[in-house]
Amino acid sequence: MRRLLPVLAVILSVFFAGPAKAETGHDLWLRYRPIETQHRASYAVSQWVMPAASPMLAAARGELQRGLAGMLGAAPPQVQAVSADGALVVGLAASPLLAPLALPAPGREGYVIRAARLNGHAVTVIAGGDEAGVLYGVFAYLRQVQARQPVADTLSAPRNQLRLLNHWDNLDGTVERGYAGASIWNWPVLPEHVPRLIAGYARANASIGINGTVLNNVNAQAAILTPAYIEKAKAVADALRPWNIRVYLSVRWSAPIEIGGLTSADPLDPAVKRWWADKAAEIYRAIPDFGGFLVKANSEGQPGPQDYRRSHADGANMIADVLKPHGGIVMWRAFVYADDPARDRAGAAYREFVPLDGQFRDNVVLQVKNGPLDFQPREPFSPLLAAMPKTPLMLELQITKEYLGQKTHLVYLGAQFSEVLQTDTFAHGPGSTIARIVDGSLDGHRISGIAGVANIGNDADWSGSIFNQADWYAFGRLAWDPGLSPRAVAAEWAAQTFTADPAFTGPVTEMMMLSREAVVHYMTPLGLHHIMAHGHHMGPAPWDAIGPREDWKAVYYHRATKDGIGWDRKASGFTAQYKPPLAERFADVATTPEDYLLWFHRLAWDHRMPSGRTLWEQMVARYRQGVDEVAAMQAGWAKMRGFVDAERFAQVSDYLAIQHREAIWWRDACLAYFAQFSGQPFPKDYAPKYPLAVYQAMPAYASPPP
């Protein structure tokens, strides 16, 4: 012991010498902090057995080692065969090690965790249906331990085959609609250098079941398909592969012209198809498990097959044909509204795509945003989702909060994602949830999937704020199992990210669930939509009436005049795009939920609400409620100080203060604007602080003082 003392002294001096480790949030929910004394017995591991003969199994084993070492103080001994009770045994379900247990078959990417006996000892088994299943089983086990959940008998396999992030990352390092710094891909240093962030990104995604990533912006640059960039994508793919993540690319329809030297991008031109076939072959030589292409065509100015009087199906099928021999797929975005804005942009995608149902190749999947418009705080679901039974439909959700407060607002999107997934479309009668459409079970599709527009950048905390991490987390968990309760997902995230103490996770989960309603209230209550500032979409601008297109203006959507507000979307033909009974329900004011009221109806300002208030009074009340809810979130968080390190606690507190200031801005700016038309006074105890002109004159990204 005496001889050890100087050694210990040196170790301790090193340990205490540096500044305390800054809690930047960089470790996400994979913190693996030591288990509290009272919980140690529940998670004790005497030894572990885990053969790893492949890069993916080695990745899983490394993660388990890291997790056990962190949480147990030191990793227990790794042994070749079980020789003690309390062992952890990990491997393929069909391996010689585990086959004798005759576990239920976990299936593709699935895993089983359960108690068993091996070599006469009581053990815990993590068995994967395949290598990916082992990886996901390890992460599930670590999640259970970190969240201080019982290490339960678990059998789990993903409901969706494709669980993808879409990065709207440009080749110059900027991120469209990104609020977390610059692109993590760091193109200039690839392929020679694989940035360290990529390994962390891969682990985080694997921990929540994400198995694919589209590296570049859907507003794609042709250059991504040049040899230099294929080399870079290959370097990323090589780094992600051990974590069961495939790489996909967004492609620009006119690439054959821009970088191929052709004069046309007509999908029926054999030279064009040959160019794409050669390009696909080139990519698959570099990346044998390349996933496929994501295409934004004839949408918001992007080129597409319609430039050559061909349909979206013509375009998608041509690309599908060249990818087919390699096993690749085409994800073709249905976010189009190129037709006449006078016809109601909300219905444009339906009009365009429904007639094409049944015309797509079997390796085409349509990627459809959850709402008919564009990632608003709350939208009715896109009727297209219920109207193309012969076509696999991927859901596109937005994890980055373009319209929901961007970097700073605490808005837990798990609640929104789950609401969307559990929505019944009545496509084939009751029970036709969006979850069942996108997982392929409703119509028996071979391809299923969900894509989320990533909120990831090179900020130390990855997502721009600690709580934005929860949206990434919830996306992955719900893509794996859309049936999970968003509240449970919030709780397990909070437990892993901060502390599993129920005195913390309880109130914080409530705060997260409330946050989603709060943002709807202070931004767009009663079915209002797209009244955000022009272009950057940060802050209120119901007065916005600039720009080249009618349907890029706020006034196009709310239509407020002295006569009323809202859009009669029965008259526009939009409600008829829904299946019965929704078409009728949304067409009738009396049966339309308040949440969608002004989305579907144009109403007088003195329209009487079920609450007894006039429409105007209800609008004022909801905006005020939203601000009050943010104040409640602030008060709730203030009580959590004792549970959270100072740096992360302060970030959340400060951002909530920003959210409160900006919620007031939203409330006051919108009500000052709509008051011009309402013909009714403000309540006695409320008025916007400034005249409307002050709000209208604010520069981008800035509110007036509250």
Add this chain to the structure above:
Amino acid sequence: MRRLLPVLAVILSVFFAGPAKAETGHDLWLRYRPIETQHRASYAVSQWVMPAASPMLAAARGELQRGLAGMLGAAPPQVQAVSADGALVVGLAASPLLAPLALPAPGREGYVIRAARLNGHAVTVIAGGDEAGVLYGVFAYLRQVQARQPVADTLSAPRNQLRLLNHWDNLDGTVERGYAGASIWNWPVLPEHVPRLIAGYARANASIGINGTVLNNVNAQAAILTPAYIEKAKAVADALRPWNIRVYLSVRWSAPIEIGGLTSADPLDPAVKRWWADKAAEIYRAIPDFGGFLVKANSEGQPGPQDYRRSHADGANMIADVLKPHGGIVMWRAFVYADDPARDRAGAAYREFVPLDGQFRDNVVLQVKNGPLDFQPREPFSPLLAAMPKTPLMLELQITKEYLGQKTHLVYLGAQFSEVLQTDTFAHGPGSTIARIVDGSLDGHRISGIAGVANIGNDADWSGSIFNQADWYAFGRLAWDPGLSPRAVAAEWAAQTFTADPAFTGPVTEMMMLSREAVVHYMTPLGLHHIMAHGHHMGPAPWDAIGPREDWKAVYYHRATKDGIGWDRKASGFTAQYKPPLAERFADVATTPEDYLLWFHRLAWDHRMPSGRTLWEQMVARYRQGVDEVAAMQAGWAKMRGFVDAERFAQVSDYLAIQHREAIWWRDACLAYFAQFSGQPFPKDYAPKYPLAVYQAMPAYASPPP
């Protein structure tokens, strides 16, 4: 001891549990790692005395505590009065504690470090001429210890009063010419939240003597002057103030129109002046020590006083007048070339500004780029620097490597900065160095200063690469003392950043010094300039001939035809802008250094060089030499593996591999292009790998495979 064991065990388990700390480079040169055993005695501190009754002194004391704790294992006891030999005593030179020592006066921002006796004990004293001097003295002491230099008798004060970083950061979080991620200011979270990066930034700057920062891009947005952004700037200023760093802002000339509601920005319009006076008063209410404004006017499309037929002096003086009562200054940029490109852009600033010498208020300083063009790898100095004796001139250097390989190339700019500063302009005969012009000593100016365009972003390593940090470091050190040897600065940076072992610092310093010559050789040898790709300036494009202005095209600068290459700048009138004997020297091929040959002269391809080679042969040789020099840097770095942690070693190795690939790209693309005109063959052992068309077709930021 026994009772301590469990405690130690817990501590050790925590310590060993986490993953090894990633060496991201985030600690910059302020690492404070434990001193090696053999050096401990030299730097032993028995106790320390440091009163700190102000935020700035508290910042200095905190840094000393951090440094001593890190390097000595634990900080020695802090005491009220010296009671032992080997004490460290820190304070104001004029304080009761130190005044009895009758130290030489350190002056404003200056400090003294020396051995002394206090209370009968041998002590080391750090005495500041003012609080900033204490801060800088502490950092100087820590630098000496970290670099394992003797803690020498030092008396130091800055040669330049203004030592500023210019951030070309936009309000949307992007950084113009930034290659290190997004802006560290993080505008959306201010003022409620001061991002943690700002404290690290402040410490790093203070450690090298930087005392001011211009927060936003010289291509300024008017919004920076709105109340919301002034509040944000105040939050930054409050965070930087304890580190002796003042905040400045770039302003947009037309702000009175854009955000002030005026119809004019005419500097002679009393309403305009009143608007600026009110705005200045508003800023100084929020930031009492606000530094002043940086103005880019009538330059590259920016508005300015010439829009109203007023001169730059009219504009600068109006702003100066409104800042004067508050003690603020105007930094007016001389980077203008608005007149006819046919007249040689290189001479434009001189033509515009020299006639205004003597017309500026005494709180105006002109900010002049080092070269007449724009931050090329090597340029002759701007003749304007020697031609305005009645006007204080600030030097503008570029730390971010817009034209020098951007993120990845290892190019040590300390060598370039020092070359500029030591250049003799002959403004008042021999010895009229640029250092003496900008420090005010040559012409007796009250204001002196140097500005550097920052290379800082939110990348974990701050500057996009570990070695880019050296450029930030060298800028600060040379701004403090332009007489420092760039080699010595490189060595002290390398010692602090990696290890002070001379077996490392020796070869690495040589590599850094070589790197600056290498980039000139592989990009723009023989005085070539501005043959970079259009717009983004990454990679070679001597063929570039697109764009709205002649002087934005590469062909405007090199003028290569079959008859020859280069620009006869005697004929253009440019050489006459230099003072004798330089005007004559640069006008004559025989006396023009090879470094500037094609800058000043148009020569036939078979022009005979002093080496005996033709011009073409010399060009080929220089390009090849540049590639060889990068290969030598790679080989040199490969031998340093044992001295550097794996992560930083790999980053440097990988980036050198990129630099080598891109140096080959530069060599081959440029020579393939110029070969069209040279009429001479390539040497037997060399040819570009690809036809010229391949290089011309490369997408942005990408080279063909080497």
